[in-house]
Amino acid sequence: MARASTPQRKALVTVVAWLIAFLIFFPILWTILTSFKTEIDAISIPPKFLNFHWTLENYATVQERSDYFQHFMNSVIISVGSTVLALIVAIPAAWSMAFVPGRRTKDVLMWMLSTKMMPAVGVLIPIYLIFRDWGLLDSRTGLVIVLMLMNLPIVVWMLYTYFKEIPGEILEAARMDGASLGKEIVYILTPMAVPGIASTLLLNIILAWNEAFWTLNLTAVNSAPLTAFIASYSSPEGLFYAKLSAASTLAIAPILILGWFSQKQLVRGLTFGAVK
Amino acid sequence: MATQASRAAGRLMISPAVILLFLWMIVPLGMTIYFSFLRYNLLIPGDNPFTGFENYRYFFTDPNFWPALFNTLLLVGGVLLITTVGGILLALLLDQPMWGQGVVRVLVIAPFFVMPTVSALVWKNMFMNPVNGLFGWLAGVFGLPPFDFLSQAPLFSIILIVAWQWLPFATLILLTALQSLDSEQLEAAEMDGAGPVSRFFHIMLPHLSRAATVVILIQTIFLLSIFAEILVTTNGGPGNASTNLTYLVYSQSLLQYDVGLGSAGGVIAVILANIVAIFLMRMIGKNLET
Numbered sequence: 001m002a003r004a005s006t007p008q009r010k011a012l013v014t015v016v017a018w019l020i021a022f023l024i025f026f027p028i029l030w031t032i033l034t035s036f037k038t039e040i041d042a043i044s045i046p047p048k049f050l051n052f053h054w055t056l057e058n059y060a061t062v063q064e065r066s067d068y069f070q071h072f073m074n075s076v077i078i079s080v081g082s083t084v085l086a087l088i089v090a091i092p093a094a095w096s097m098a099f100v101p102g103r104r105t106k107d108v109l110m111w112m113l114s115t116k117m118m119p120a121v122g123v124l125i126p127i128y129l130i131f132r133d134w135g136l137l138d139s140r141t142g143l144v145i146v147l148m149l150m151n152l153p154i155v156v157w158m159l160y161t162y163f164k165e166i167p168g169e170i171l172e173a174a175r176m177d178g179a180s181l182g183k184e185i186v187y188i189l190t191p192m193a194v195p196g197i198a199s200t201l202l203l204n205i206i207l208a209w210n211e212a213f214w215t216l217n218l219t220a221v222n223s224a225p226l227t228a229f230i231a232s233y234s235s236p237e238g239l240f241y242a243k244l245s246a247a248s249t250l251a252i253a254p255i256l257i258l259g260w261f262s263q264k265q266l267v268r269g270l271t272f273g274a275v276k
Numbered sequence: 277m278a279t280q281a282s283r284a285a286g287r288l289m290i291s292p293a294v295i296l297l298f299l300w301m302i303v304p305l306g307m308t309i310y311f312s313f314l315r316y317n318l319l320i321p322g323d324n325p326f327t328g329f330e331n332y333r334y335f336f337t338d339p340n341f342w343p344a345l346f347n348t349l350l351l352v353g354g355v356l357l358i359t360t361v362g363g364i365l366l367a368l369l370l371d372q373p374m375w376g377q378g379v380v381r382v383l384v385i386a387p388f389f390v391m392p393t394v395s396a397l398v399w400k401n402m403f404m405n406p407v408n409g410l411f412g413w414l415a416g417v418f419g420l421p422p423f424d425f426l427s428q429a430p431l432f433s434i435i436l437i438v439a440w441q442w443l444p445f446a447t448l449i450l451l452t453a454l455q456s457l458d459s460e461q462l463e464a465a466e467m468d469g470a471g472p473v474s475r476f477f478h479i480m481l482p483h484l485s486r487a488a489t490v491v492i493l494i495q496t497i498f499l500l501s502i503f504a505e506i507l508v509t510t511n512g513g514p515g516n517a518s519t520n521l522t523y524l525v526y527s528q529s530l531l532q533y534d535v536g537l538g539s540a541g542g543v544i545a546v547i548l549a550n551i552v553a554i555f556l557m558r559m560i561g562k563n564l565e566t
Contacts, residue, residue, distance in 0.1 A: 010373050013372040013373065014374040014375045014376065016369065017370060017374050017377075017380050020366070021380040021383040021384050022383065024383065024386075024440070025386050027398055027403065027440070028387065030398075030402060030410070031398050031402070034402065045413055046413060047410060089296060092293075093292070096285070096286030096287070096289040100282050108290070108294065115297055115301045116497055117497065117550060118301065118305065119501045120503075121503070121521070121522040121526060121542055122304075122305065122525075122545050123304035123305055123542065124538075125529050125535055125539055125542060126303070126307035126308055128529075128530065129535070152293060152296065152300075156293055181282060206389065210389070210390075212391065212392045212393055212503065213522075216393075216503070216507060217526070226391065227392070227504065230393040231397075231507065231508050234397055234508045241402060241408075245398075245402075248394040251391060251394055255391070259386075260382050260386075263382075267448055267449055270445075270449075275490055
């Protein structure tokens with residue numbers, strides 16, 4: 001085995017890696033390609049890879065038939081709303097755990113993580129009944145609340161790991177110089193915390209955007225986000241590959257781009273900094 | 277040193293999160309436990325008498341219970357096996373010098389961002405469908421009869437779909453860990469005459485164990501509650517061949533409106549998850565505290 005990579009070896013690795021990457025990505029590529037086909041081209045055997053009549057009509061039909069834009073907006077409101085609410089609750093909590101830790105801080109953190117061990121199905125019925133009685137079924141408000149609570153432990157943990165890395169000496173120096181708690185937060189802490197908060201925001205929007213258990217069970221028509229809307233294509237009358245593909249492409253595109261953009265933070269965020 | 281005032285402020289700032297999470301945990305869980313002891317069906321209004329452990333007895337003797345438990349473990353175990361082993365191999369490959377590493381990485385992690393309902397529908401219709409799916413066509417090219425994945429091997433097909441979604445996550449985490457490995461250590465081992473296999477087992481694998489633990493922990497949390505993929509592809513069928521605990525509880529409570537029985541199932545799902553969690557926490561504790 002050569003230590004330094006020989007050109008031949010590098011070429012071989014490149015070919016194998018590209019081939020595997022292409023295979024893994026293929027279902028997504030195929031969905032995107034199919035979204036530009038006519039329904040007849042979409043189901044033709046042998047399949048048409050690039051030699052089909054390109055069309056945009058599926059995208060128009062998806063919007064016309066079911067007001068796609070409304071579902072898209074539901075997804076945006078639910079994922080952004082729940083994430084922002086969670087941040088509002090979690091930022092002070094993570095701040096105090098990182099900078100004024102008490103004796104029980106570690107226990108509190110572990111306890112928060114342990115709430116994620118509770119499978120959603122264990123609490124589905126009560127939430128469903130509470131929502132029914134309070135008129136929250138099929139409402140965006142209800143989903144914002146549920147997803148906010150669901151993601152809260154992860155948000156707290158992520159922020160905690162980011163805040164932990166802000167050196168405490170800077171804060172102490174500021175305090176020595178007579179900065180008040182308020183000034184310390186606004187002028188020193190916040191600017192240093194912004195990157196961590198932004199990463200947490202991104203990651204939780206991705207998680208909330210793709211969340212499907214609660215959205216499928218608590219929404220019907222009005223508040224259905226894209227996860228639930230796409231599922232309606234599984235009924236036989238909705239089975240059109242090209243239109244399904246167009247709707248799918250629109251549903252995954254924003255989050256795919258956001259995900260690629262934040263892949264580095266993804267590792268840190270989802271592993272709470274345990275893997276670097 | 278934290279002052280008295282900042283300590284008080286700290287407690288004040290942490291309380292909303294703690295109170296909210298406490299309520300979120302205790303109120304629904306308490307209700308689920310309470311309902312699990314009642315005869316309570318939404319279709320049969322009236323009072324809901326206390327029935328002791330009757331719901332649990334029904335749930336345990338339900339012919340679907342043991343298959344569902346078995347399917348849950350098989351689904352979690354199967355996906356974990358594929359993604360962890362596959363993730364390590366892929367990470368090793370992607371860690372090598374190559375042209376276009378950035379693009380390859382972007383392509384490989386893409387499935388992680390696809391929402392479960394989309395990936396389930398795409399796989400079900402455009403790949404696994406025996407009539408106009410790509411796999412059927414591929415089989416035909418090789419002169420084989422098309423295989424009806426979702427009706428002949430439903431659980432296996434779902435494992436494939438879910439593994440496709442989670443392989444990127446495992447790869448990304450393991451690759452990140454691999455890149456932090458000290459290359460001097462590897463070179464020293466090589467100088468001492470260690471072959472690639474022993475270098476892998478004695479240096480790389482131990483280095484990856486922490487990342488692998490994290491991958492297993494996080495995936496298990498999500499995989500125990502796989503739902504959308506089953507709902508969209510097989511509806512738990514045929515029969516109960518692809519029903520997991522989450523889906524079983526869903527169908528009993530929201531399809532058959534049996535709140536009591538569904539709640540008993542929910543409590544059992546929580547207990548199962550916690551048994552798994554205890555094992556995982558032990559593992560994590562061993563791996564992360566160092």
